[in-house]
Amino acid sequence: KQEVTQIPAALSVPEGENLVLNCSFTDSAIYNLQWFRQDPGKGLTSLLLIQSSQREQTSGRLNASLDKSSGRSTLYIAASQPGDSATYLCAVCGSQGNLIFGKGTKLSVKP
Amino acid sequence: GAGVSQSPRYKVAKRGQDVALRCDPISGHVSLFWYQQALGQGPEFLTYFQNEAQLDKSGLPSDRFFAERPEGSVSTLKIQRTQQEDSAVYLCASSLETRGYEQYFGPGTRLTVT
Numbered sequence: 001k002q003e004v005t006q007i008p009a010a011l012s013v014p015e016g017e018n019l020v021l022n023c024s025f026t027d028s029a030i031y032n033l034q035w036f037r038q039d040p041g042k043g044l045t046s047l048l049l050i051q052s053s054q055r056e057q058t059s060g061r062l063n064a065s066l067d068k069s070s071g072r073s074t075l076y077i078a079a080s081q082p083g084d085s086a087t088y089l090c091a092v093c094g095s096q097g098n099l100i101f102g103k104g105t106k107l108s109v110k111p
Numbered sequence: 112g113a114g115v116s117q118s119p120r121y122k123v124a125k126r127g128q129d130v131a132l133r134c135d136p137i138s139g140h141v142s143l144f145w146y147q148q149a150l151g152q153g154p155e156f157l158t159y160f161q162n163e164a165q166l167d168k169s170g171l172p173s174d175r176f177f178a179e180r181p182e183g184s185v186s187t188l189k190i191q192r193t194q195q196e197d198s199a200v201y202l203c204a205s206s207l208e209t210r211g212y213e214q215y216f217g218p219g220t221r222l223t224v225t
């Protein structure tokens with residue numbers, strides 16, 4: 001059974017810092033991996049999708065990498081801003097098409 | 112274009128009542144997924160439709176949960192005889208196809224059973 005783990009569970013940083021969020025999964029047979037952002041009381045906003053054949057994806061200040069063989073992904077956020085404060089969720093897409101999520105990393109960026 | 116919409120956004124039900132939650136996917140999206148998110152947890156898969164066919168319902172927690180998508184667009188998740196443990200946010204997502212396509216999520220319905 002696929003399990004997704006995110007470390008750390010919570011992170012507080014001063015504005016301007018670069019930071020890394022970690023995600024690991026137990027079964028390397030995935031179609032893709034998605035990173036989402038969730039603001040309190042809101043739905044999920046897709047940030048980046050990495051197909052299983054890709055190593056990384058970039059969007060603005062965000063960069064996500066995927067090492068399928070070791071079951072790891074990282075989300076790198078450059079020059080963090082208070083508006084980046086949210087919960088970040090990692091999810092893998094398995095053979096049945098549904099997403100399996102981690103519990104998330106709650107990020108707080110202090111001005 | 113319009114994203115995934117869900118209604119109602121908030122629902123309070125007394126224990127034992129039936130509830131119906133609606134999802135309007137992005138137009139033209141073949142696949143539709145329902146997820147349940149408990150407080151402080153990641154979403155968990157409930158069920159999946161490809162057009163009107165329910166291809167996977169392995170995540171439905173009990174036979175009190177029922178989902179349908181009769182015309183391959185709008186979907187309804189029904190919970191009969193609600194229990195307190197059903198309190199959660201119910202999220203709907205759609206994607207152009209399945210397996211490997213990006214999933215787009217609605218804002219969710221927060222269900223509170225009292």
